[in-house]
Amino acid sequence: QNNLALYPRTASLKDEEEFTDILEERRCTTDLGYALRTFNPQPYKGAPSSSTSDLKKAVLESQYLRYIAKEIALETGSSVEKVRQEARGILEEMSHNLQLGFIRLMAYTVNKVFKRLFRSIYVNMEGLNMLQQAIQESPVILMPNHRSYVDFLIVSFILFTYDIPIPVIAAGIPLASMKVVGEILRRSGAFFIRRAIGSDKLYWAVLSEYVRTIVRTGCAPLEFYVEGFRSRTLKSVVPKLGMMDMVLEPYFKGEVFDITLVPISISYDRVVEESLLALELLGVPKPKESTTGLFKASRVLQEDYGCMHVNFGRPLSVRQLCEGKINRSEYNLIPRDLPQRPSTEIQDCVNWVAHLIVRTQEEGSLISPWSLMACLLLQAPITTLTEEGLQWHGLTEKTLWLRKLVLDFRGRLNWPDSDVMSSTVALHHSIVHHKAGRVCLVQDGDPASQDPLSPEEGVMRTAAAVLMLVSYRNQALHVFVRPGILATAIHITKSTQKDELFSFFCFLRDVFANEFIFIPGRASQDFDEACSLLQKCGAVHMSEQEVTVLETGLEVLSFLQKLLQPFLDSYQLIFRYLCENGAHVFTEKQFLPAVQNLATKLILSGDLHTFEVLSSDTQKNVLSALRRLEAVTKLRASQQNEYKVNKAAVRRTGDILCKIICDIPVKIKLLFCVRLENFVLFFTLLSLK
Numbered sequence: 065q066n067n068l069a070l071y072p073r074t075a076s077l078k079d080e081e082e083f084t085d086i087l088e089e090r091r092c093t094t095d096l097g098y099a100l101r102t103f104n105p106q107p108y109k110g111a112p113s114s115s116t117s118d119l120k121k122a123v124l125e126s127q128y129l130r131y132i133a134k135e136i137a138l139e140t141g142s143s144v145e146k147v148r149q150e151a152r153g154i155l156e157e158m159s160h161n162l163q164l165g166f167i168r169l170m171a172y173t174v175n176k177v178f179k180r181l182f183r184s185i186y187v188n189m190e191g192l193n194m195l196q197q198a199i200q201e202s203p204v205i206l207m208p209n210h211r212s213y214v215d216f217l218i219v220s221f222i223l224f225t226y227d228i229p230i231p232v233i234a235a236g237i238p239l240a241s242m243k244v245v246g247e248i249l250r251r252s253g254a255f256f257i258r259r260a261i262g263s264d265k266l267y268w269a270v271l272s273e274y275v276r277t278i279v280r281t282g283c284a285p286l287e288f289y290v291e292g293f294r295s296r297t298l299k300s301v302v303p304k305l306g307m308m309d310m311v312l313e314p315y316f317k318g319e320v321f322d323i324t325l326v327p328i329s330i331s332y333d334r335v336v337e338e339s340l341l342a343l344e345l346l347g348v349p350k351p352k353e354s355t356t357g358l359f360k361a362s363r364v365l366q367e368d369y370g371c372m373h374v375n376f377g378r379p380l381s382v383r384q385l386c387e388g389k390i391n392r393s394e395y396n397l398i399p400r401d402l403p404q405r406p407s408t409e410i411q412d413c414v415n416w417v418a419h420l421i422v423r424t425q426e427e428g429s430l431i432s433p434w435s436l437m438a439c440l441l442l443q444a445p446i447t448t449l450t451e452e453g454l455q456w457h458g459l460t461e462k463t464l465w466l467r468k469l470v471l472d473f474r475g476r477l478n479w480p481d482s483d484v485m486s487s488t489v490a491l492h493h494s495i496v497h498h499k500a501g502r503v504c505l506v507q508d509g510d511p512a513s514q515d516p517l518s519p520e521e522g523v524m525r526t527a528a529a530v531l532m533l534v535s536y537r538n539q540a541l542h543v544f545v546r547p548g549i550l551a552t553a554i555h556i557t558k559s560t561q562k563d564e565l566f567s568f569f570c571f572l573r574d575v576f577a578n579e580f581i582f583i584p585g586r587a588s589q590d591f592d593e594a595c596s597l598l599q600k601c602g603a604v605h606m607s608e609q610e611v612t613v614l615e616t617g618l619e620v621l622s623f624l625q626k627l628l629q630p631f632l633d634s635y636q637l638i639f640r641y642l643c644e645n646g647a648h649v650f651t652e653k654q655f656l657p658a659v660q661n662l663a664t665k666l667i668l669s670g671d672l673h674t675f676e677v678l679s680s681d682t683q684k685n686v687l688s689a690l691r692r693l694e695a696v697t698k699l700r701a702s703q704q705n706e707y708k709v710n711k712a713a714v715r716r717t718g719d720i721l722c723k724i725i726c727d728i729p730v731k732i733k734l735l736f737c738v739r740l741e742n743f744v745l746f747f748t749l750l751s752l753k
């Protein structure tokens with residue numbers, strides 16, 4: 065019997081979508097009864113009946129791996145058998161060993177844990193129904209966003225509950241080293257991938273053939289995180305393309321008729337690792353995954369983490385997505401079993417699909433009232449947050465105003481009917497406290513310490529609290545980023561001309577392509593969307609040639625511009641460091657602490673008001689942006705991640721972000737080009753002014 069029909073439906077949250085609290089019934093039944101329930105999934109109809117040993121045998125005996133083994137043997141002077149033996153060892157380290165008995169063990173354990181951690185876990189039934197149908201028709205790739213270790217458990221938990229085949233899941237190799245737990249995860253469907261593969265040709269070959277074999281056979285849904293790793297900032301991460309390329313290749317080579325991609329958006333009221341993530345961003349080493357550490361972390365079970373929403377997106381056909389984008393006939397030129405370097409066209413298509421998936425995940429996520437409050441709290445001066453606090457009445461009124469703006473911008477809200485704002489502040493008592501009609505930032509020190517804090521230590525303590533707040537603001541950024549970039553372009557250029565605003569919009573979009581998710585080739589659509597949303601909320605008036613700011617829109621534009629100001633300030637400071645630092649070559653190991661030290665000094669002096677520049681993720685994103693814009697180049701021969709900086713190019717980029725553009729005559733503005741390689745022409749014209 066189809067278990068989807070057994071669960072009651074809840075009232076819709078938005079757009080008539082129906083979400084069910086799957087914990088509600090779990091609280092009425094025993095954990096053991098749930099774990100031992102009948103599990104009768106309907107697998108992909110074309111999948112052969114095979115065991116994990118059959119899967120490994122198919123990988124090791126594939127013509128592809130045989131060919132690679134011979135190549136490596138010739139290159140290294142080793143024997144083919146020795147290379148194949150090494151491949152066998154890699155596969156043993158990597159492969160899953162999915163067993164129903166261990167799925168039941170995990171179901172029992174996870175059910176207990178989730179009932180302690182969360183008030184409710186809401187799942188959209190329509191999406192789950194579509195997934196159940198899709199799994200029977202073609203190989204399915206499950207693609208959740210990644211914000212917490214809980215993500216690793218929740219999808220399998222839901223699929224077990226509703227009699228849908230359990231996925232095999234790509235996981236980091238450190239999890240495999242956890243005593244007992246690692247083996248339980250392996251037998252629950254996890255397969256483990258090394259974090260640093262580098263140029264290890266044999267490892268790449270074994271991994272890619274293993275993944276492709278799973279997809280080709282459709283023996284189980286495959287689950288992986290297209291972002292590559294857990295987002296420490298709780299906003300989307302630019303996708304990594306290695307695994308994406310592997311799962312799509314069977315379609316490109318014509319080995320399967322189609323592949324179905326299922327974006328999954330997981331939204332949390334409160335993230336279990338919130339404080340650890342903030343400390344990691346400030347340079348505190350990440351705790352090593354271990355069984356001992358897992359048991360020590362059991363104190364989190366005493367906390368309340370609110371609700372979780374898991375939104376299964378509409379299944380996407382790879383065949384339909386790629387139609388007209390690629391020519392698969394190039395794969396007919398050589399046998400399928402031989403390695404083939406993908407063309408630029410294929411690489412661009414993979415990149416486009418990966419960005420589309422992450423963008424779809426963003427659109428499917430639900431924004432909590434706390435995310436909106438965090439947006440507003442961070443626009444207050446830090447002294448106000450840490451000392452007298454914000455007035456509660458003003459904050460709640462402004463949050464209701466922001467709620468309407470989110471709805472105007474087509475955002476998806478999780479807005480319970482009860483006393484939502486008081487309860488959400490109470491839930492986040494580790495970050496803020498509400499007392500005497502004001503809301504203040506919490507900065508807990510070590511009560512056992514008798515030594516006074518140094519000024520630098522005080523900055524870091526405040527930064528830890530601010531970065532926790534930032535992470536929740538980031539959960540709402542995807543709704544505001546496009547109109548926010550347009551608002552910033554209006555603010556900096558002081559122009560009303562559409563073509564000028566579009567040029568600067570494209571420049572900002574290009575600079576911030578590592579901060580926010582932009583689908584390649586859609587700059588014009590993004591600009592049109594931004595214009596449409598600002599017009600819809602009454603912020604601007606649109607004509608064919610102009611975007612005119614309305615008096616009624618000043619509050620909206622001010623909010624959006626302030627929302628992106630910390631990113632502008634952070635990038636400017638890092639540009640300044642690179643230009644003023646005497647060295648033209650630096651290592652990443654030198655760069656990160658040096659930027660943090662400079663930012664700390666400027667915060668203490670009152671010259672800098674954003675703490676986000678202290679985040680290692682922000683610093684790395686700036687470095688990646690400058691590499692992409694060819695202002696910084698990585699030295700290939702270096703073993704220490706050495707970079708060479710073009711100070712003039714960095715300075716020019718920084719000048720564009722400043723208000724220098726305000727003084728440029730209209731004719732020269734129209735010659736503005738968004739790519740860095742054209743900045744020389746741009747500034748030559750500027751010097752002729």
